[in-house]
Amino acid sequence: MLEQVTKVHDESRQGEAYAPVAEETRTYTKKFYIESYGCQMNFNDSEIVASILKEEGFGPTRNVEEASLVLLNTCSIREKAEATVRKRLTEFRKIKQRNPELLVGVLGCMAERLKSKLIEEEKLVDMVVGPDAYRTLPALIEEAETGQKTVNVLLSREETYGDINPVRLDSNGVTAFVSIMRGCNNMCSFCVVPFTRGRERSRDVASIIQEATDLFNRGYREVTLLGQNVDSYYWVNPVNAAEEITFARLLEKVAQISPLLRVRFSTSHPKDITDDVLFTMARYENICKYIHLPVQSGSTRILQLMNRTYTREWYIKKVDRIREILPDCALSTDVITGFCTETEEDHQDTLSVMEYARYDLAYMFFYSERPGTLAARRYQDDVPEEVKKRRLAEVVELHRGHSLQSMQRDVGKTFKVLVEGTSKRSEEHLFGRTDQNKVLIFPKEDHRKGEYVWVKVDDCTAGTLLGTATGKA
Template sequence: MSKKLYIETLGCAMNTRDSEHMIAELHDKEDYDVTPNIDEADLILINTCSVREKPVSKLFSEIGVFNKKKKEGAKIGVCGCTASHLGDEVFKRAPEVNFVLGARNVSKITQAVRKDKFISTDIDYDESAYAFSEFRNNPYKAFINISIGCDKKCTYCIVPHTRGEEISIPADLIVNEARKAAQNGAKEIFLLGQNVNNYGRRFSMSTHEKMDFSDLLNRVSEVEGVERIRFTSPHPLHMDDKFLETFVNNPKVCKSMHMPLQSGSTSLLEKMKRGYTKEWFLNRALKLRALCPDVSISTDIIVGFPGESEADFQDTLDVMEQVKFEQIFSFKYSPRPLTKAAEFTDQVESEVASKRLQILQDKQEKILDEISKTRLNKEYMVYFEELRSNGMLAGKSDNNALVQIKGKEEWLGKTMRIKITNPKRLSLYGEVVF
């Protein structure tokens, strides 16, 4: 009988892909199969996030719950970004944990399960050329890492301290992975990296051909069976004209762009060490809208960053008004360990930051209401990839709108023309156009 693995994944899409890698390695080399039932698991993994404070607090709460529920002899492993920055402190705070595996050490998972109190959190470890075993949670969409680590020094961000220096994964490995996924039925490829459009800056092998992200997009689009390509996250600093033109002109690249703004204030962007100005961000976003009118643009925004004045906050609202983002991920600033911003003495009062966050989110709701009205009776090509518990089929349009219809399970993995009959802020409801 195979052993049972229970895994909980916190955080971003890169964590989701890391979890898939660990599942594949454990299945092929240690005979583990995934179970949704924690009480029958022989191994419990928590793949952690440390970008914000809440997931870190949740980790130790979850460990306590899992320790009470697990069967006798079952192991608990802590993996991911929080494992990287806490290291052996995890053992001190939660002695029931059997091993700690950092975000840059995923390929060592089989070593970790074999040795009690195993720890590996080396952020300089290079597994960019490691060929992982194959597993995907979703047969219709394939996440593929194109780089590991991050070279940016944003003053609020802990990622460089948990995932290390940026290294691009060889293009041949990426293309081969896309080819395998397409052969197994995945028509949509989702390329992942901390700064995807900085791809090619550094490879671990000096013999690698010169290639940037635009070149990689074109290479992946040539793979037979690949119909759609998405990616996250690009960095506004690296959105040169070649990148924008490739995005617009390659028909397989989906017309949705995530542009992490963080703040609309040039002075705060400098303090954050983002490397661009308000004017540069607006230039790129508005050029993108001009080149591709149907594009959807999403963003990340931090409110209450140290030193943020009312004028700084108004600059952020101004960018929102000019760009009219189709989606925002907005957060109140929270100091993270190992980051420069945590040392700043001009922290914004929590109450002030909370009020600004509410104002920002209220504004975004009004923008979404305006956008929703324009979508009534529009038709979209939608790739369906999920059958929901309420019987609805869910999928994404080319420009990343979530679309739901009443349909048949055999429509999963197919792209269909949908007319929108009931547009909502967060989801569009429609019917098939035959």
């Protein structure tokens, strides 16, 4: 669907593949190696898979050569991600030639779309497992060990994995993802997610609170509530139908676990984020003032083709409302250039919305058609690639200016920062994030990971704040 140019905080891991190791150290007779691609939901799914495998006696490893099971948790959002996965599977096939007992499996969003191709035509994998079928992994592994190729890509209307305590992979011990729902009911014409992850269903509130509380008790100090569209979270107690939990109420319940537990969430759909959510954010200091609010396009005509269900003017009013209730709230967004039939006038509309909103962070793409989407069936991908790329370059350039200005406005201010670890650039510096999700790097001195520290901003780049600690918070 999309080719991406992403502006990501220097110290972040979002969007990249990783081969994680669990926080627990113990001897296992069997080892698994897993790489994850794509969104935060995929990283969280890998932690669910790790928990299931742990119960079967598998331990994690970073060394693919010592693994008896290799899994790739895949993403179908971008053509580039699929190409990367294919390349990795080809590399794993070479390892399998040296170790015939090795099992290779594909998990996640590529599973449904390419199951027969990966197993039958290209013979790259032994197992293909969809996002709702991870509980069947032990049986599929057992069958695959006999030489049988195994597949389960069935989607579910009930599965939330709410009873599974994820094994925290590659954990910094400070921040963690907590999935609150699965699937998506928004049929955006460019998006494959409803077809790969199924319909929307919300996890029961008690299991969410229990998981977040357990994380806090183990020393974690920040949770990010995850869903394709968190604002549509809605759970009704099956025992007491009068108990209805909206996202605003859930957000409050998680914030009430402790004032020392920071709460973030992602992603919001502009049509669903409510005043109740905004007022809840305003009431609780530990709910971070940061909202990811994808615009996709600034043209009402293109938004209608995308089936985004809002207009340009409606989106702008939503931005105004956020800033009215939360004046210090940071905004991030997704932007697609070159969607079907996009004209120069449509493109200028996108630039003008960006100029109005002046996003602190943006994920910017040019459109490429993804099989199975509504757009692929309904519209012609008729914008030349060189035009898409030129428009993307203009979007990126505009955003870089806004991002730098956003950073510069923070110079001289003091922020409460949650220390997440040592900076990648220097062992003598720590990094953390402000309430507004900006990375701030400062000298280590006597501060440690997991602490809240007041830091004064002395300087900045377009993506990072640089400062000096003034004391513990």
